[in-house]
Amino acid sequence: ETGVTQTPRHLVMGMTNKKSLKCEQHLGHNAMYWYKQSAKKPLELMFVYNFKEQTENNSVPSRFSPECPNSSHLFLHLHTLQPEDSALYLCASSQDLDKIVNEKLFFGSGTQLSVL
Amino acid sequence: GQNIDQPTEMTATEGAIVQINCTYQTSGFNGLFWYQQHAGEAPTFLSYNVLDGLEEKGRFSSFLSRSKGYSYLLLKELQMKDSASYLCAVADSNYQLIWGAGTKLIIKP
Numbered sequence: 001e002t003g004v005t006q007t008p009r010h011l012v013m014g015m016t017n018k019k020s021l022k023c024e025q026h027l028g029h030n031a032m033y034w035y036k037q038s039a040k041k042p043l044e045l046m047f048v049y050n051f052k053e054q055t056e057n058n059s060v061p062s063r064f065s066p067e068c069p070n071s072s073h074l075f076l077h078l079h080t081l082q083p084e085d086s087a088l089y090l091c092a093s094s095q096d097l098d099k100i101v102n103e104k105l106f107f108g109s110g111t112q113l114s115v116l
Numbered sequence: 117g118q119n120i121d122q123p124t125e126m127t128a129t130e131g132a133i134v135q136i137n138c139t140y141q142t143s144g145f146n147g148l149f150w151y152q153q154h155a156g157e158a159p160t161f162l163s164y165n166v167l168d169g170l171e172e173k174g175r176f177s178s179f180l181s182r183s184k185g186y187s188y189l190l191l192k193e194l195q196m197k198d199s200a201s202y203l204c205a206v207a208d209s210n211y212q213l214i215w216g217a218g219t220k221l222i223i224k225p
Contacts, residue, residue: 002158040124042215043203090158104149105213107158 003027006091006108013081014116021076021111023091029106031097032074034066037088037110049074050097081115088112118142120216122204127222128194136189136202136219144209150178150189151203153218159203162189191221199223 004025013019025032034046048056049068063085065077074091088110094103121139128134140148147166153159165171165180165187177190191198204216 002160004158040217042120042217043205043213045213104161104164105151105159107151107160109156109158 002106002108004091004093004106004108006089006111008111009109010112010114012114012116013078015081015083017081018077018079020078021089021091021113023074023076023108025072025074025091025093025106025108027093027095027106029093029095030071031094031103032068032071033092033094033105034074034076035090035092035107037090043090047076048097055097078113081113083115086113086115118208118214120204120206120214122202122216122219124217125220125222127224128191130194130196130223130225132194133190133192134194134221136191136204136221138187138189138204138216140185140187140204140206140214140216142206142208142214145182146207146209146211148178148180148187149205149207149213150187151205152200153203154200162202194223196223196225 007022031050033048036044045058046060047066052068063080067075090110091108092105094105119141150162151159152162163178170179175192180187201218201220203218205213
């Protein structure tokens with residue numbers, strides 16, 4: 001148990017569906033992240049939030065829409081996805097974005113997404 | 117460009133020692149991380165090196181040579197539960213984490 005909970009664990013959706021991924025951290029951290037993990041590829045950073053404010057959007061297509069209502073919760077809203085978006089989506093948190101050098105990330109177990 | 121290289125897959129025997137290498141080319145360096153990820157589970161932090169040398173933590177050790185752009189993770193007295201993927205990541209000059217694709221370690225009895 002890492003203190004970061006993601007739901008659902010598995011999601012199958014069609015290209016016309018709208019769904020949301022949820023992440024909750026119980027660690028009192030201030031920074032939260034969305035990563036995409038595809039088989040045999042490096043982790044891809046998608047979005048970063050620090051104190052509920054988005055600080056990074058790494059050229060992610062608009063069909064992915066993040067939302068951070070407070071420092072403990074993070075959502076990823078999905079709509080009109082493509083089959084190539086099928087991957088494991090990981091949420092992570094860290095104590096403080098400004099101290100990234102020494103800040104280890106705490107990851108959730110991820111949502112395995114399949115787009116048909 | 118920035119790049120992290122690590123072997124895709126390695127196999128080792130229970131009770132033995134295995135060394136997982138990671139080489140990096142990044143714009144700047146602010147530390148190197150190793151994470152362990154069991155299949156279907158969250159990656160978990162193993163080690164952080166920012167100075168040259170060996171850091172030992174129980175059965176796991178991590179080594180860094182900044183001049184060579186090289187690190188390794190050493191696992192001793194291998195156990196079946198060590199079967200997992202091991203991810204290497206480097207913090208660059210902007211403190212952005214650059215990730216390797218991970219090394220899948222298979223432990224055989």
